[in-house]
Amino acid sequence: MGKLERHATIADVAALAGVSVGTASKALNGRGSLREETRTRVREAARQLNFEVNTGARSLHSGRTYTVGMITTDTIGRFSIPVLMGAEDALGAGQMSVFLCDGRDDPIREQYHVKTLLSRRVDGIIVTGRRTEARAPIAPRLPVPVVYAFISSTDPADCSVVPDEEGGARKAVEHLLAIGRTRMAHVTGPEHHHSARVRSAAAVERLTEAGLSLAGPPLFGAWSEAWGRQAVGMLLTGGTSFDAVFCGSDQIARGVADALRAVGRRVPEEVALVGYDNWDVMAEACQPPLTSVDMNLEGLGRAAAEMLLAAINGTPSPGRHARPCHLVVRESTTVPLVPVDS
Amino acid sequence: MGKLERHATIADVAALAGVSVGTASKALNGRGSLREETRTRVREAARQLNFEVNTGARSLHSGRTYTVGMITTDTIGRFSIPVLMGAEDALGAGQMSVFLCDGRDDPIREQYHVKTLLSRRVDGIIVTGRRTEARAPIAPRLPVPVVYAFISSTDPADCSVVPDEEGGARKAVEHLLAIGRTRMAHVTGPEHHHSARVRSAAAVERLTEAGLSLAGPPLFGAWSEAWGRQAVGMLLTGGTSFDAVFCGSDQIARGVADALRAVGRRVPEEVALVGYDNWDVMAEACQPPLTSVDMNLEGLGRAAAEMLLAAINGTPSPGRHARPCHLVVRESTTVPLVPVDS
DNA sequence: GAAACTTAGGAAATCGTTTGCCTCAAGCTA
DNA sequence: TAGCTTGAGGCAAACGATTTCCTAAGTTTC
Numbered sequence A, B: 001m002g003k004l005e006r007h008a009t010i011a012d013v014a015a016l017a018g019v020s021v022g023t024a025s026k027a028l029n030g031r032g033s034l035r036e037e038t039r040t041r042v043r044e045a046a047r048q049l050n051f052e053v054n055t056g057a058r059s060l061h062s063g064r065t066y067t068v069g070m071i072t073t074d075t076i077g078r079f080s081i082p083v084l085m086g087a088e089d090a091l092g093a094g095q096m097s098v099f100l101c102d103g104r105d106d107p108i109r110e111q112y113h114v115k116t117l118l119s120r121r122v123d124g125i126i127v128t129g130r131r132t133e134a135r136a137p138i139a140p141r142l143p144v145p146v147v148y149a150f151i152s153s154t155d156p157a158d159c160s161v162v163p164d165e166e167g168g169a170r171k172a173v174e175h176l177l178a179i180g181r182t183r184m185a186h187v188t189g190p191e192h193h194h195s196a197r198v199r200s201a202a203a204v205e206r207l208t209e210a211g212l213s214l215a216g217p218p219l220f221g222a223w224s225e226a227w228g229r230q231a232v233g234m235l236l237t238g239g240t241s242f243d244a245v246f247c248g249s250d251q252i253a254r255g256v257a258d259a260l261r262a263v264g265r266r267v268p269e270e271v272a273l274v275g276y277d278n279w280d281v282m283a284e285a286c287q288p289p290l291t292s293v294d295m296n297l298e299g300l301g302r303a304a305a306e307m308l309l310a311a312i313n314g315t316p317s318p319g320r321h322a323r324p325c326h327l328v329v330r331e332s333t334t335v336p337l338v339p340v341d342s
Numbered sequence C: 001g002a003a004a005c006t007t008a009g010g011a012a013a014t015c016g017t018t019t020g021c022c023t024c025a026a027g028c029t030a
Numbered sequence D: 001t002a003g004c005t006t007g008a009g010g011c012a013a014a015c016g017a018t019t020t021c022c023t024a025a026g027t028t029t030c
Helices: A010-017 A020-029 A036-049 A056-062 A080-093 A107-119 A165-178 A194-209 A225-237 A250-262 A280-285 A297-312 B009-019 B021-029 B036-049 B055-062 B080-093 B107-119 B165-178 B194-208 B225-237 B250-262 B280-287 B299-314
Strands: A066-071 A097-102 A125-127 A146-149 A159-163 A186-190 A244-247 A272-276 A291-294 A319-323 A327-328 B067-072 B097-104 B126-130 B147-151 B160-163 B184-188 B244-247 B272-276 B291-294 B318-323 B327-328
Touching: A010 A020, A010 A036, A020 A036, A056 B055, A066 A080, A066 A107, A080 A097, A080 A125, A080 A297, A080 B097, A080 B126, A097 A107, A097 B080, A125 A297, A146 A297, A146 B080, A159 A165, A159 A297, A165 A194, A165 A244, A165 A272, A165 A291, A165 A327, A186 A250, A186 B280, A225 A250, A244 A250, A250 A280, A250 B067, A280 B250, A297 A319, B009 B021, B009 B036, B021 B036, B067 B080, B067 B107, B080 B097, B080 B126, B080 B299, B097 B107, B126 B280, B126 B299, B147 B299, B160 B165, B160 B299, B165 B194, B165 B244, B165 B272, B165 B291, B165 B327, B184 B225, B184 B250, B225 B250, B244 B250, B250 B272, B250 B280, B299 B318
Parallel strands: A066 A097, A066 A125, A125 A146, A146 A159, A159 A319, A186 A244, A244 A272, A272 A291, B067 B097, B067 B126, B126 B147, B147 B160, B160 B318, B184 B244, B244 B272, B272 B291
Antiparallel strands: A097 B097, A291 A327, B291 B327
16 A cells, blocks of 8 residues: 555645746646646646645535435345446546445335435435335435436436336347247236336236237236246146247346256247347346346436536426437247257 | 526525534534534534535545545446445444445546546555456556455555456366366356456366376367357267366356257256356346356445445555455256255 | 622634735837 | 836635634632
8 A cells, every 4th residue: 555645725726836836726627817837837746746636625615515425225135236327427427426225125224314414515416226116215305306217206306217127028039029929928027026017007008909818817026046947847737828928028038048948848949938138147047048128228328417417507307308229139939040059 | 397496605605504604514524612602502403404515625625535436447237236236335333434436447548537536636546347357457556545345456465456367167076076067167258357367277276186187188169058069069979977067257157058968868867057247137037047156246346345445544455365266056956855065 | 898709691812715806017109 | 208008926804613712601619
């Protein structure tokens, strides 16, 4: 750990350059009217002293901290990461730094974080989480703008950026219809889970529009491979006839794929398979690789950050903003031209 | 978005309470000698105005920001997350907030982040990343303490907190020996990858100590399930006789498990299987669930944060600190109904 | 009743930067 | 040469909070 050379202040720089503090400030920020020679002399002094402006002191004067807080209501997980990354990226481009706060599903902890962020005078707050279901606002009447990303707020006046899960589910069904499947089963997560309900309902709706219905009732269970495997067992012993399975998540889909292979049902020839989330680790390792709905979470995080920036600059976008999902097609719904190895 | 009631300052509070700013400050911080009646009057005024102290202004005076920066050298991924979370948790307990910076494997971007953090006068910096291999220090002679977590610095004077990967590999081998396996194959990631080399070498060493050697040379490939499956093919066609496979990651192990099952080799009866990382999603969904080495990354992040706090308070811990890994035993090394705990 | 303590609270300096205003000198114009 | 304009750069007031004196009252004590 290279040791502590105290932070240089602008006064040090001014002294070394032989000018006043005010002049030094103007020189470094391109303000005022100064001779070019003076500017370079100041810049050189700054470089020599390794001067980094004290952002905190500057904020004191400007009232802006160029800082935003990101609160994950539950724990930082697979869904919040890409959102965080997208937001961090978009904000970084605007010179803003990000405070990371992990709520861990604890309202006390969450409130503590909100207080801390306000105390640090963040210019805005992004709230995200693991579930898309609407939640109560983190606090009433905050002095800074707030954007909800992935999750949404129950207050319709709040700005929420969410994936269009219905649209995603419809695209999945449409794709299966397009490749000629008509007897689709649906295996998904717990019925009490918002995403499971929404996706399931949208799938049924889309089928209805096509004059079809699901092969058997939707199978609600857990967001796990084990449930996917188990569900296949139920379908088979129930005697349901199906030529496609639309799954509520990639993990479920993978369980389904494994179970089908175990009983000799070929994917996609006999049963086409679509997952949800487009989680690379699952979708690509699946045998065969999995067609899946991508919610573009990183783009969502980026969009949320941009809306927050806009709101900070005085142009809020109240309301719920649904962003389209898209389908990534892989071998689980397309007969390969060349045989897959392994 | 509840609207903008300007942030109250301590001057507002003082005015409302009918005291001077200095007195208000003392009242809120429990300093000076004031009548209890005055203190409560000030506190009440603060509450009424929704006053939150401006941490930035306070820092200006105290020289401490109670803020640390966390830089991920590469992208935020599966390994950095738990480290980040552990650190965030430990730091939060010490009232410190965390700036999140994503380096994205881009040295320019990384340097930009370092500059920004210094400009924001963080009290310290934690550097983390996806690979355990030692890397060059983020900058020479920084004015604040730095701790490397998961990755390590090539400068031995820097403080690095890393998992004891050798120890983890040795534990894996010991466990396999303990359940009576003697012909172990080893399938792992790319040979140029530090973790792959280290774990592999440690496994060989431990076997040598037991008077044994690997069943065939270590198979270096990719950190993927596909490679795990492919490697099994190589072992089988190569005619290697083996009763256990120690894998460099859970993903590889899972590929191995799938491929073995596909050819009818039973796990764990005929072939015992150990993975690395203890990634719940993989280890638990594997058939059978996977015994795996856990690096306790969250604990590692926590430890790194604590060392950073200590360094900030004047007690640095220079050098490389290896933290033990432990083995999580599941069915891939234990015949069901005869549970072995370790 | 005056000197010596306490006590409660105010005034002002300080932290590091920015910025509006002011001054001074040099260069022009008439 | 007097009067203007313009350019360069200094001065000092913010910004919000903390902290170190410092000053007025009371309170004791002899």
